[in-house]
Amino acid sequence: MTADPASAERPRDGTAGQHGTTVPVIATTSLTRRFGPAITALDDLTMAVGPGITGLVGANGAGKSTLIKILLGLLPPTSGSARVLGLDTAGHGEEIRALTGYMPEHDCLPPDVTATEFVTHMGRMSGVPPTAAKERAAESLRHVGLYEERYRQIGTYSTGMKQRVKLAQALVGDPRLLLLDEPTNGLDPAGRSAMLDLISRIGGDFGISVVVSSHLLGEIEQICDQLIAIDAGRLLRSATISSFTQASQVLAIEVDDGADVLAAELARRGAEPVRAGRELLVLITGEHTFDMVRDAVATLGLPLTRMEQRRHRVEELFRDSAELAGRLTGAIDGQ
């Protein structure tokens, strides 16, 4: 327990000591995993994940699944090393898995048992004794928002309810770390925001560190303390959200027509407007940006339909500012 970093973050584990020593929840050093000579799933990945909620961002095939397998101690790295909760994945896989809850991306629920039975059994499989497993299962299902429905067979559940059972089975062993693989997959907008709320509460109120992977960047940025972007197995960028937010505000301007004229006028006034469909996007550099836009629209006498301040999308956080303009267009078009 002495090298347990999570305990430093969780008041309940005061007995574990080591307060003040913030060992990262996850740390990888030059982590590389190859499958045969041709495929490199992870390429010299060095990163650290702190407590709280961390977004793991990457397109499909970026290496997220391989990373999760290595972190769970189920796949040895080709080279480099990884530590989870202060434990080396080589040789401490079982200990790591005892303290880690994992929610896979795909369906993983038997249809013909009740949620209570299933989560209880999964609690047993996490090493919780029989009676405690029943209590933990009820507790976890309550936290994810399943009440009376928990006595129904899982096969009768909606997609949203199934996602919550998957989350409950990850929570049942009272983990220090949760690995959630695309938890909002297949959910409608209301279900997505409910799931994100839930994850946010787990990471905040429950004091469990969470790594949540997603390819939908916009949605995880709402709840994450830290973001890690990987692409083709390499670390694209790792940073805390707050370090970006100040510099990442944009102003979206929509005019009925004359967008081109306005773009020219804004450019003349020193802004770098980016055309995105019907909108013009301008980076907010301070209060004067608003004045400048107002003046430009007024000077040209254009009918202003909408003017909206937005937070930068996560995708843009990981791009060099020099490339911002071009990438911004791509990001918006890509939606």
Add this chain to the structure above:
Amino acid sequence: MANDNVAGAGQVAPGAGVIHDIGYQTYEGPRLGRGQIALALCWHSLRSAFGFGRGAKAKIVPVITFVIMCAPAVINAVVMALSRSHARVIDYDTYTGNLRVLVLLVFMAAQAPELVSRDLRSRVLPLYFARPIRRQDYPLAKYAAFTLACLAMIDIPVLLLYIGTILQVHGGAAVWAQTRALVPGLLVGLMWAAVLAAIALALACVSGRRAFSTGSVAIFFFMTWTLENVLTKIGATSGPPGPRGPVGASAAASAEHVSAATHLFGLISPFTVLDGVRQWLGGTSQGIVAAPAGYGVAYGVILLLLLGISLAALVRRYGSVSVA
């Protein structure tokens, strides 16, 4: 609606929501290790082999097969009570060969998929592998569970046979004689269970589709059993030399030749291999296959091969299941 449910809770939550009031309870109790988790999995699987913890429908096949398997023990008790001699009519070590084969065949075909193909079908395995057990623990726990299930199917009726018998024999010596006869019977049951469970699970885990899974178990056991029976019968009918056949020494040679073929046919079906090994190891009761005589070693080797290959296939099958 599912989603509304959580969304509603989320809206209530700020300030004094229900969820916030209750709070998250951490678990401070003991955490069991890998061995005890595997044991829990084994127990859970054993229960599911008989449909416990599932609906009434899941219990139909196990209950019916078990009742049929017990029938000879009951019949024996009745016959013993009615007859003058009070002699046991069924042997402990063979019980009733053909009935045992058919009942086990149905039981394995119906229940082995229950243990392995359900988890494959619902893709629940990654959840097991993400827990503090190792990969091979899962198939081995399943194997232990199904061995125990088959053992219960075989040996509980044998024990009933024993109880029915000792209630009607008189004197300690007679009870002791029955007990001494019982022990090899139970051990034969263990051998059957250990080998058949491995084969059945290895066949059942090829597919997550229950129909395929059941089909592969049923077809393998039934086809090999039928083939063995048919070939043995052919061997037996063509065996005795006809009137135009040679006489004397050459007739004896011919009979020997036929029985050699019969011994080899007995190696086709796992059931007859098991019975051959029983006789090779000293079992004297009339079984479902001719005593293997000089071929006993072959029966033993085939039995070990069946067990080893099946277990290797089972463990290997789960090595290739992907997690994420």
